[in-house]
Amino acid sequence: MKHLLLLTCLLVSQGLWAKNTNDSLLLKIDKRDQKIIGANKDSKKTLREELEGVFEKxxxxLTDSLWQQIRTVIKxxxxxxxxxxxxxxxxxxxIGILKSGVNYKSDISMKSKPGGVSIESSSKEEVRVGWNGIHVKDGNExxxxxxxxxxxxxxNGAETKVIWGKDSTKTQSKDKKTTLYERKRFNIYIGLNGLTGKMPENVIAIFPSPYLNSDKDLKPLGSRFVSLDFTSAATIARGKKSAIKLGYGFAFDWYNFMFDHNRVVTKTTSATNFQPMFDAQQNVIQLDKNKLTASYITLPIVPHVVFSKQSAIKMVGLGGYVSYRLDSWTKxxxxxxxxxxxxxxxxxxxxxxxxxxxEVALRHVGEIFFNYDLTPLFEKNYGPQLTAFSFGFKL
Known part of the structure; x- marks a missing residue:
C-alpha cells in the first residue's frame, strides 16, 4: 500500500510538466540490491553501468554530477x-529509490484509462488517479x-465522509441484515377476565338457593387479569425476513373475578356454592365489592414467528401453558x-x-394476548363447571 501511494504521488506531481515535455524517463532503483527494478537480475553490470545503458537508449x-546525486540518496x-x-x-x-525492493514488474501494473491512470497490484491493491480524484483500494478498504x-x-461496510468545510458523518452499509422483532425477557400482561359455562340446575327448594343462573355474572372492568412473565426464546429456523422461535419461561398469574351481585363464593362441607351475607336482622347485605382471587405459577410454551420490526405484523404466536395454584381468597x-x-x-x-x-404483536397497536383455560375453575362435583379466559395487552 505504501508503494502504491508513493507512485501515486509521483504521478500527481508530474501531471503539469508531462504535457510540455517531448519525452520522459521513469526509473526505479532497489536501494538494497542497488539494481534497476525490472532489469535482468543475472546481469553482472554495476548500477552505474545499467543506468548508463538506459540513458544511452x-x-x-549520465553525468558524473548526476551519478553522485544518485549515490548520495542511495547512501x-x-x-x-x-x-x-x-x-x-x-x-x-x-528516479525512485525504493528501500523495500518489491518487484514492481510482476506485482504492479500501470494502465492508462479515459479517466486517468490506474496502478494495480496483484495483492488486491489499486490506485486510480484522474480528473474525478484519487481512489486508493486496499483489499476491502x-x-x-x-x-x-x-x-x-x-x-465492515461502515462509511466515513469528511466534507470540506463540514463535519464528518458516518453512515452504515445499506445491505445490513434486517432487524427482526424480539420478545422481551420480562413482560407484564394486563387484561380482563371472563367465565363461560352453565350453572348447575337448582333441584332443592331451599332459601337461599346454592346456585343461581346469575351467579357467574361479572363486572367487566372490575374483573382483571395480571401476569408477571419471565421468558426466553430459542431460534428454530431463521430466514432473511422472518424466524421461527420457541418461547418458554415462567410467570405469576392473578385471576380477579369481580361478581356483579351480592352472593359470595362459599365453601361448605360438601361443595362450593354462592351464598348471600346477612345482617343481624337477617337482611341480605348489599355489597360494594365482591370478588374471588386466585394466584398461580405458570409455565408457558409459545412457538412464534417473528418478522421485521417495521412490518405491520411483527409477531404471531400460538402455544399453551400449565399452572399450579398458589393461593385463593374472597374479598x-x-x-x-x-x-x-x-x-x-x-x-x-x-x-x-x-x-x-x-399472542400477536402489531406495529401501530402493540402486543395483544388471549388465554383460554381447558380445565374448569372448580373441581368436578364440588362446584359449578365454569371455565375462565382472559385477554388484554402485554406491556
Missing part, C-alpha cells in the same frame, strides 16, 4: 523511499479523495359501612390448570 548521458540512511527529478534537455528524468472531500469505506366490602371481609380457602378450585395461549 533514450539518447541521454542516505532513511526509513522511507526517496526520489530524484531533473530535466535533461527536452527529457524529464524521474477504500479511500477516495476528490473536490468534495474524503470518503473512507471500512471492511367483600359492604355498601353501607364499608366493612371489609377477607376469607382464604382453596374453595375447591382445581390446583392444576392448563390451556391455550395466543
Amino acid at each position: 533514450k539518447g541521454l548521458v 542516505t540512511d532513511s526509513e522511507g523511499d526517496s526520489s530524484l527529478s531533473m530535466q535533461i534537455g527536452n527529457s524529464r528524468v524521474k 477504500e479511500v477516495h479523495v476528490d473536490w468534495n472531500g474524503v470518503r473512507v469505506r471500512e471492511p 367483600t366490602i359492604e355498601k353501607n359501612n364499608e366493612n371489609l371481609t377477607r376469607i382464604g380457602s382453596n374453595f375447591n378450585l382445581n390446583d392444576v390448570r392448563y390451556g391455550v395461549k395466543a
Whole structure:
C-alpha cells in the first residue's frame, strides 16, 4: 500500500510538466540490491553501468554530477523511499529509490484509462488517479479523495465522509441484515377476565338457593387479569425476513373475578356454592365489592414467528401453558359501612390448570394476548363447571 501511494504521488506531481515535455524517463532503483527494478537480475553490470545503458537508449548521458546525486540518496540512511527529478534537455528524468525492493514488474501494473491512470497490484491493491480524484483500494478498504472531500469505506461496510468545510458523518452499509422483532425477557400482561359455562340446575327448594343462573355474572372492568412473565426464546429456523422461535419461561398469574351481585363464593362441607351475607336482622347485605382471587405459577410454551420490526405484523404466536395454584381468597366490602371481609380457602378450585395461549404483536397497536383455560375453575362435583379466559395487552 505504501508503494502504491508513493507512485501515486509521483504521478500527481508530474501531471503539469508531462504535457510540455517531448519525452520522459521513469526509473526505479532497489536501494538494497542497488539494481534497476525490472532489469535482468543475472546481469553482472554495476548500477552505474545499467543506468548508463538506459540513458544511452533514450539518447541521454549520465553525468558524473548526476551519478553522485544518485549515490548520495542511495547512501542516505532513511526509513522511507526517496526520489530524484531533473530535466535533461527536452527529457524529464524521474528516479525512485525504493528501500523495500518489491518487484514492481510482476506485482504492479500501470494502465492508462479515459479517466486517468490506474496502478494495480496483484495483492488486491489499486490506485486510480484522474480528473474525478484519487481512489486508493486496499483489499476491502477504500479511500477516495476528490473536490468534495474524503470518503473512507471500512471492511465492515461502515462509511466515513469528511466534507470540506463540514463535519464528518458516518453512515452504515445499506445491505445490513434486517432487524427482526424480539420478545422481551420480562413482560407484564394486563387484561380482563371472563367465565363461560352453565350453572348447575337448582333441584332443592331451599332459601337461599346454592346456585343461581346469575351467579357467574361479572363486572367487566372490575374483573382483571395480571401476569408477571419471565421468558426466553430459542431460534428454530431463521430466514432473511422472518424466524421461527420457541418461547418458554415462567410467570405469576392473578385471576380477579369481580361478581356483579351480592352472593359470595362459599365453601361448605360438601361443595362450593354462592351464598348471600346477612345482617343481624337477617337482611341480605348489599355489597360494594365482591370478588374471588386466585394466584398461580405458570409455565408457558409459545412457538412464534417473528418478522421485521417495521412490518405491520411483527409477531404471531400460538402455544399453551400449565399452572399450579398458589393461593385463593374472597374479598367483600359492604355498601353501607364499608366493612371489609377477607376469607382464604382453596374453595375447591382445581390446583392444576392448563390451556391455550395466543399472542400477536402489531406495529401501530402493540402486543395483544388471549388465554383460554381447558380445565374448569372448580373441581368436578364440588362446584359449578365454569371455565375462565382472559385477554388484554402485554406491556
